[in-house]
Amino acid sequence: MSGRCLELTRRSLLVGGAAAAASLHTGAARARIRPQDMVPLVGPGFKPTDKDEQGLWKDMDRAEEEIAGSNLVIDDPKLAGYLKSIIGTVGGPAAHDFRIYLLRVPDFNAMMFPSGFAVVFSGLLLRMRNEAQLAGVIAHESGHFLRRHMIRAWRDERRKTDLFAIGSMVAGIGGAGAGVYLGDYVQLAQLGTLLSLFSYSREMEAEADAMGVKLMEQNNYPPIELSNIWEQLIGEENASAYYRRKHRHKGGIFDTHPSDASRMVDLRADAEELTVPGKAYDAGRKRYLSTIAEIRPTLLDDQVKLNDPGASQYLIETLAQDGWNGLLRFYEGEVWRLRNVPGDQLRADQSYAAAVAYPDAPADAWRWHGIALMKQGRPAEAKAAFARYLTMKPNAPDAAWVRQTMG
């Protein structure tokens, strides 16, 4: 009696599948999914009726309770209401069924869960330059729900793993009966199953992009802004990688999402197709900036403390394309100060000096400007800067030290 094990090691899988992988990767390029083909597959008040989908939703109940009650949730009624109103606008037929939570995570991400609740990371609010961009991301996430992606992905995975299990069993038995070992083919089949799962996921991301851009256009947001987000993200990743002397990841067969560049290009084509000449679109930049004004210092602070100076500097410069101000100049200074390579001290001091020239300079800009002036041997000006700091922040934890330094 001979037994053969169906377990596959990662190594053998990679070696065995290299040829298949190469052939798949050089295959024909995926056609762009057109926004007009994207129609919502659920209506208002959707509730699952199939057993598998009901199970998925049930599983999500506790996940949502956990997220809603998480310490990471930013408890700000104004921002919560703002996000709710946006998803209520671009959410298509399910607009009023969605729940949306803002978590304090300094990272570019948003996600939709199978039962219709979305999570937005605070890092997204930092990166968006106007309401249209934020609405675009939320519309994309809504698209996942409206196109029923979670249950479709689940069923796809179930079908493919079922087929693989049966196929490898049959191959084993058939092979043993015929006296040949088909293990290598089984390994290739497993790799093929895996790769088709990833590509199915990429196709859904492309669908959500197309659906999202359509929802934006329908609600008078300039559709091109969704493509602009990817341009910004590519720039940020390049800057981050360049600083760390690495290369940005450009996409591969194991990716769950299409590459940023292909999404940018597809979305630009979508936007050109959808934009109606003469129609008045509103990116809502002023509304966006005034809504996030209070939380923006926190968002910048969290980003700067990630110790990713390449990305932080790129982000600040991108945001400054809409105009420099005291807040952005101050955090530019913080990036240099925390990086602390030769010359950064001077750069930081210059940024603080530039920051305090703006009326919105934060108190800490005055503090660091004062310290810089002290070091430069300009005590009178330093004293004035410190005094300004103490006026703005009378209960500063270091108030006693500052007073002593002022002399």
Added chain:
Amino acid sequence: MRRAGIFVALAVTAALSACVQTKQYADLEFTPPQGDYKLLVLRPDVTVGSLTTGGMVEPRADWTDQARASIIAALRAQQAARGGKVTIIEHRDELPGVTPEELADVERLNAAVDESIVEHKYLGDYLPTKRGNRLDWTLGEDAVRLGRKTGYDYALFLHGEDQVASGGRVALGVLGLAGCIVGFCAPNVGGAQQLDYASLVDLKTGDVVWFNVVLAGSQVPGIKFGDLRTPAGAAQMIDRLLGRMKPGEAVRRAATADAH
């Protein structure tokens, strides 16, 4: 003749590859609650899914609901027999005097501590400071505060997950068994699995005083180990998990010394 022999050998192997394992740890000074005690059971975390042909676990809402109801009924019956008063909380806002946030904090802390217990007591990553057959973990002040506010003596955390092999999975196992005839024997593709664990926290000290894990599973689909959806299966699970609560080592040693 030879083939019949293979079948017999296989049946024996199949039976052996299916088992129920349980291993409990207790605080040295632990005495199982008996008589007039008040027990708080926090959101029993029960899920039942179907094991697909390909080996994925598909959560099933109806089965999960059935299992939760059966387990709660079995738990009430079992605790009533011990003389305890039991309150079972299904949602975080059901406990008077305690905010959902406070309860969430205790639950999350317990989840982290449970993870640590499993890691260092069950998964082989033993700690030199926590050797031997004893349990030495605590939820600290948070749990004591919960006890003070609510008047409960103990909190019980309960987790149960059950995978029921689908028809397709059983068929795959049968196919694997049939393959033995030609020499490709793979009946052990993995079948029903049940993992349950429970931790008991003394709300006077905050200590985790008792912990138990039950792992029931079969490598061969089609062999069952108590189905959580049924009252009988749930009662069996509660009995395996909580029925044979042993006192701590110090207490047992003292009892043996007394007997001599």
